[in-house]
Amino acid sequence: MKGSEMKLYAKKEECCGCGACADVCPAHAIRMDRDKEGFDYPCADGSVCVHCGRCEEVCPLKNHFSGKCSNQYAGARAKDEKVRYSSSSGGVFPVLAQYVFERGGVVYGAGYNGCMEVVHREANNLKELKMLKRTKYVQSNMQNVYRGIKKHLEENRWVLFMGLLTIPVVWIVSEAGWVTAEMGRQPWTIEGLLPTRAAVSAISPGSVQLTFWMFVVVFAGLLVAEISIMTREIAKAARRDILSSGH
Numbered sequence: 061m062k063g064s065e066m067k068l069y070a071k072k073e074e075c076c077g078c079g080a081c082a083d084v085c086p087a088h089a090i091r092m093d094r095d096k097e098g099f100d101y102p103c104a105d106g107s108v109c110v111h112c113g114r115c116e117e118v119c120p121l122k123n124h125f126s127g128k129c130s131n132q133y134a135g136a137r138a139k140d141e142k143v144r145y146s147s148s149s150g151g152v153f154p155v156l157a158q159y160v161f162e163r164g165g166v167v168y169g170a171g172y173n174g175c176m177e178v179v180h181r182e183a184n185n186l187k188e189l190k191m192l193k194r195t196k197y198v199q200s201n202m203q204n205v206y207r208g209i210k211k212h213l214e215e216n217r218w219v220l221f222m223g224l225l226t227i228p229v230v231w232i233v234s235e236a237g238w239v240t241a242e243m244g245r246q247p248w249t250i251e252g253l254l255p256t257r258a259a260v261s262a263i264s265p266g267s268v269q270l271t272f273w274m275f276v277v278v279f280a281g282l283l284v285a286e287i288s289i290m291t292r293e294i295a296k297a298a299r300r301d302i303l304s305s306g307h
């Protein structure tokens with residue numbers, strides 16, 4: 061321990077590095093330090109600590125050990141060890157997939173194409189499912205997947221989709237962040253310095269409208285350019301996929 065450094069845990073097993081203590085500390089006495097293996101652990105500065113005890117209260121591991129809170133978790137894993145180790149995260153995917161296959165359904169998941177790119181694919185049996193097992197830590201190409209799913213749903217077949225439902229969430233969170241930031245700072249234009257009412261300028265409505273429409277024209281042009289580049293690149297990638305799959 062260096063100088064006034066306080067230890068929040070005795071052994072690394074007593075800290076999962078969640079960072080809740082650092083966030084809750086009202087004195088900003090706790091910082092997360094990276095160890096030589098690349099994991100972040102909290103380190104508290106005793107000279108700033110006001111001994112409020114919040115870091116102890118919030119810690120999930122300390123509360124778990126003391127029995128103060130009823131930690132509740134839900135999880136599942138495949139009973140069959142072979143199935144479990146053939147997949148990731150407890151092997152639940154093949155178990156669910158088998159259930160769907162037994163009912164004549166299809167399964168969609170992330171696999172690789174001939175160029176080793178991650179793409180979503182359809183599997184109709186356990187043999188085809190092999191290529192969809194194991195976690196892939198990159199974004200998957202979803203081309204034609206929704207069309208296939210729609211077709212199978214129209215045929216009244218079971219469909220199991222495995223993949224990131226979080227892909228659109230990034231966009232939603234980013235937009236929601238802007239709304240929260242803009243609305244949350246009212247009544248300030250600059251927090252603590254310039255109230256919104258004092259920030260009103262004497263520019264005429266005509267000038268504001270002119271600037272607004274200029275921005276609309278410029279950004280509309282940029283949008284058209286971006287969409288045309290994107291569609292051209294998507295078409296190129298699709299042609300490459302078709303060629304690589306030998307069709």
Ligand code: SF4
Nearest residue numbers: 085109110112113115
């Ligand atoms: S006791 Fe309070 S002030 Fe001290 S480190 Fe913990 S949370 Fe921060």
Ligand code: SF4
Nearest residue numbers: 075076078079081119
């Ligand atoms: S709250 Fe507990 S488990 Fe989380 S970083 Fe702090 S000491 Fe570690």
